[in-house]
Amino acid sequence: MGETTRTRIGWTDLPEHVRAGVERIIGDRVVAAQSQSGGWSPGSADRVRTAGGRRAFVKAVSPAQNDRSPGMHRAEARNAAALPASAPAPRLWGCHDDGEWVALVFDDVAGRHPATPWSGPELDAVLTALEAMATALTPAPVAHAPTAAERLGYDFAGWHRIAADPPERLDPWARAHLDELRAGADRGVAALAGDTLCHCDLRADNLLIGADGGVSVVDWPWACRGPAWLDTVLLLVNVRLHGGHDTEALLRTRPMTADADPADVTGVLVGLAGFFVDAARYPAPAGIPGLRAFQQAQADALLPWLAARLG
Template sequence: MTTPRAVGVRISYADVPPNVTRWVEETLGSAVVSSADQVGGMSPGCAARLVCADGTRAFVKAVGADLNPHTPILFRREIAVLNLIGEHPLWARLRASYDDGDWVALILEDIEGSHPDLADDMVMGQLLEAADELGVILAERTVHGATGRGGGYDAGLTDQHTIFHQFAATLDDLAACPGAPVPEWVRAEAGSWAARTRGLAEHAMTTLVHYDIRIDNLLRRPTGEIVFLDWGAAGVGPDWLDPLLARLERVDQDWFDASLASSAPLARIGDDAVTTWLVGIGTHLAVRTVTAVDVNLPTLQEFRRTESARFLGAAARRLRA
């Protein structure tokens, strides 16, 4: 059975400042009588399922800049995106948000369910169908174009065009990081892989993408429907990106390669583009394991090492095929 690989160290709801918890109770209209802290994901902030005295249930996320200076930015982006796309059963509804310039908090609909077991072919099939539907719905709700630069909104979205160029720059400078866990076959052709990765940035970038589809950001309702959580990485990118991420749980299996043909966007861009993306992100994560400085994120480096090895291993397998 698959379980989340991204598991951080969070504060509990009891550790959240009183001004934030007071806002939660005032917003919900009832005193919180129980909280169940959640552990998935990398944020050092609180993530808790709450039950109020009147029976109201809610999910609350809260973080302060003192815990990690970057995480409040992710929370603000999530608030902006959820306000933009509104309500839909594919994601948890945003009920209210709080921002005092230091602490940022969200009250979300509490979704009944658990992380999906993506080792189950049926459940994986449900995820792929849900990812396809997500792309359609997001396109409908950003019909004027998800440019993030005057195209109808600017929510501080991540920009995949810039990210692809960052991946390429990492490959260009790979010789400067001899300690990064990057295989020799990548180092020997780093310049070529950098050029291919820049080619990905030429793809159309007009789609709102979740960009963080992984098991700890997914719930499966008791009735089987998949729900996408945590929109802090959402941005503007190509239409094939979310379908690709939805398949990454099995990137180290032949199933991954065979599954690409079932996605119209992935079939359109072809195998070379998928392999190039795996090399780009895998190398970038590997270099970050020796260059990044993380505040209150003690498990993030091991996550980077594990994911980098999976992505680069998958790229090597695909090149041998």
């Protein structure tokens, strides 16, 4: 399942006043723009070049593309502006917000998304970068960030909603273990305590690998304060989805997860699976037609893993 949107607008689709606002932030006239693939926002995502040769990355959206996306851009602007220089994230230059359109201007990172299925060297580089990031972002340097329990509490209650109204095509193993899954997800919420600033949306399409092998973590609207191992676990869900690696062995051997309570990790995985199963049954949000299929694919990857972990 490709992690991409097929309905993305581009630089030339933005209203003239939005483009002018972006150019004021950059300090020069944009003469070229290249739309970027990956991710789920139906808004623009362009690498731009100015008349004077400056380069930047611009993302912009309005409620016309998706009613929730402007709020996500505003949250990302607040989070990105507060990130310390030690975070492996592109620097925010500025934000244009006219009440309808929200446009963010970042450093243009010369990199590409990791290949999926994941290669061993790229996976090792990313996991090592996440470990360094967790160390650099503990204690959490963004005071306004919610806790991970606040961020994920509703999502992790998915198994409770499923038990009350089971989907017709609910996985048979999940249907037979709903009580255990509800209890596991509740354990997962309790396991989210911590004071590390977590990205909370780690997938291949939110990572860039440079020519020098350096890793940048992009798209920070969901940043929250949680356990240092959370982002590593979230990344391993993406690895599990694409296959080719022993995620159990990685949990046991990577520094961020080796010492984590296995029941806590299982609880978080249970909570995530409940979110994916619950969300996948609803109509696709405006402008993001492939999202529900992607959520179902993640549920399908997680449930056999959980069956093995829960015995």
